[in-house]
Amino acid sequence: MKRAGGLATAALTAAALTVLLTGCEGVQSALDPAGHQAGRIAGLWWLFLGVLTVIYLLVLAGLLIAAIRPRRRGRLHQGPAFAKEPPIERRLTRGLTAWAVGTGVIILTLTGLSYAVDRDVLGLTGRAELEIEVTAKQWWWQVKYNDPVPSRSFETANEIRLPVGVPVRVVLKSQDVIHSFWVPNLHGKTDLIPGRVNETTLTADREGRFRGQCAEFCGFQHANMALDVLAMPRDRFDAWRAAQLSSAPAPGDALQEQGRQVFLSSACVMCHTIHGTSAASRVGPDLTHVAGRLSLAAGTLPYNKGNLAGWIADPQRIKPGTRMPVTGLSPDQLQGVVAYLDSLK
Amino acid sequence: MSSPFHSAVRTALLAIPLAGLGLAACDREDREPRGAPVGDSGPAAITQGSLYAGEPSPPRPSHREYENNAYHLSQGKQLYTSFNCNTCHANGGGGIGPALMDDKWIYGGTLDNIYATIVQGRPNGMPSFRNKIPEQQVWQLAAYVRSLSGQTPKAASPSRNDTLNAKPAEQRMPKEEPKGSSPGGPNLEGRQ
Numbered sequence: 001m002k003r004a005g006g007l008a009t010a011a012l013t014a015a016a017l018t019v020l021l022t023g024c025e026g027v028q029s030a031l032d033p034a035g036h037q038a039g040r041i042a043g044l045w046w047l048f049l050g051v052l053t054v055i056y057l058l059v060l061a062g063l064l065i066a067a068i069r070p071r072r073r074g075r076l077h078q079g080p081a082f083a084k085e086p087p088i089e090r091r092l093t094r095g096l097t098a099w100a101v102g103t104g105v106i107i108l109t110l111t112g113l114s115y116a117v118d119r120d121v122l123g124l125t126g127r128a129e130l131e132i133e134v135t136a137k138q139w140w141w142q143v144k145y146n147d148p149v150p151s152r153s154f155e156t157a158n159e160i161r162l163p164v165g166v167p168v169r170v171v172l173k174s175q176d177v178i179h180s181f182w183v184p185n186l187h188g189k190t191d192l193i194p195g196r197v198n199e200t201t202l203t204a205d206r207e208g209r210f211r212g213q214c215a216e217f218c219g220f221q222h223a224n225m226a227l228d229v230l231a232m233p234r235d236r237f238d239a240w241r242a243a244q245l246s247s248a249p250a251p252g253d254a255l256q257e258q259g260r261q262v263f264l265s266s267a268c269v270m271c272h273t274i275h276g277t278s279a280a281s282r283v284g285p286d287l288t289h290v291a292g293r294l295s296l297a298a299g300t301l302p303y304n305k306g307n308l309a310g311w312i313a314d315p316q317r318i319k320p321g322t323r324m325p326v327t328g329l330s331p332d333q334l335q336g337v338v339a340y341l342d343s344l345k
Numbered sequence: 346m347s348s349p350f351h352s353a354v355r356t357a358l359l360a361i362p363l364a365g366l367g368l369a370a371c372d373r374e375d376r377e378p379r380g381a382p383v384g385d386s387g388p389a390a391i392t393q394g395s396l397y398a399g400e401p402s403p404p405r406p407s408h409r410e411y412e413n414n415a416y417h418l419s420q421g422k423q424l425y426t427s428f429n430c431n432t433c434h435a436n437g438g439g440g441i442g443p444a445l446m447d448d449k450w451i452y453g454g455t456l457d458n459i460y461a462t463i464v465q466g467r468p469n470g471m472p473s474f475r476n477k478i479p480e481q482q483v484w485q486l487a488a489y490v491r492s493l494s495g496q497t498p499k500a501a502s503p504s505r506n507d508t509l510n511a512k513p514a515e516q517r518m519p520k521e522e523p524k525g526s527s528p529g530g531p532n533l534e535g536r537q
Contacts, residue, residue, distance in 0.1 A: 322378075325479040
């Protein structure tokens, strides 16, 4: 009876663990690696989990045996102080020594492995083909694709697109407070520190959409400071890059034209850039191709026309404390601005 | 007389005003990011002369709301560089435009006067930011401009600079007593 109960418990635990581990897959999970670095880190994590689980079970078993074994009195050494050690104490001494040495060896081995993975993950830095400069701001990510030819550099926001299989150097800066750049499926965390330039390298092994998140508390809207990472084949990446380099398309109809006029004559122009117009302020995100992005307001809302309108009408309701103010556009102006921005693919 | 009961009562009586003092300080960090309802506009006409009839009217509640609040002042400080005020006014010392940290106020030194200067623009270079800067941000900027010459409470003024800066943070600036050298005279606080 007891035995059957134990088996049932074990089966239940195994089932629960399996369910838990399936939860590890997804767009933001260090246990679902999609890049070389994340793969090494995940491998190390599983090794640690395995070794430490075995040790934990051994310790618990020892504790259990010590607790339930009947106490044997009078068998420990009670003779004169300098008498020869009795065999039972000798066995105890040997066992404890072996345990201590084993603990030391395991800790040193794990430390060594951790160090080796660390070296391996950082050692890729020199081989990057592409450089992306990410500047963290409260509470969004400015993303610049740098190129030795200045006219081939461009800027976007809250979204990184990468070609699959290419090591990409990510240069990390901060404008205000300490943030941390973390795309769990591709790599570990790296802090962005004001007045300092950090670097990390991302290599995506497969296509996919992943989610990055600020991992260092940075203020009111820290939780809503995410970014989308898209790994795509080289040809599609090149096509996207070429499209990003172009200026914003001209308004297609009267409503869009009216929206453009409103944009250029209201509060929008104080903070945003749209290449191809006179809007060139550097306070908020570059909106040249805003309608082509996957999300709005640093991963707060998925991009669609309705969300865009809601965001412009009252950003403080959606993301309280965000630097984007309530601009007080009239409904007609709002319609125009939304139509215009939605045309900026 | 000094039974444990009495001393406990005395401690409690002492703690109540202390707690009150502590809670009063919470206003300093009050955050009101949404601003006034859309359509609620700022001051329409602002007196800049020093001649007026009767007693001065009490200052508008917005003065307290913006000038005594660390959040609004630090927002103003950020906007000051974001909107390039420092291009002309430097970090308060002036250059292309007049200094903002001294005791001279060409167009008046009250919060309303500075609001009007930003919204309406002024001759010889100050552009009008009407419809360009949302109203709440203008108030924040105006309050920050006042903190540059120490007109705002020290407890609320920004206490540090984000970047290297030749002058100390606003909190440590000496308070300048505005002089009536120009149209905006002293004691204009609250005059409509």
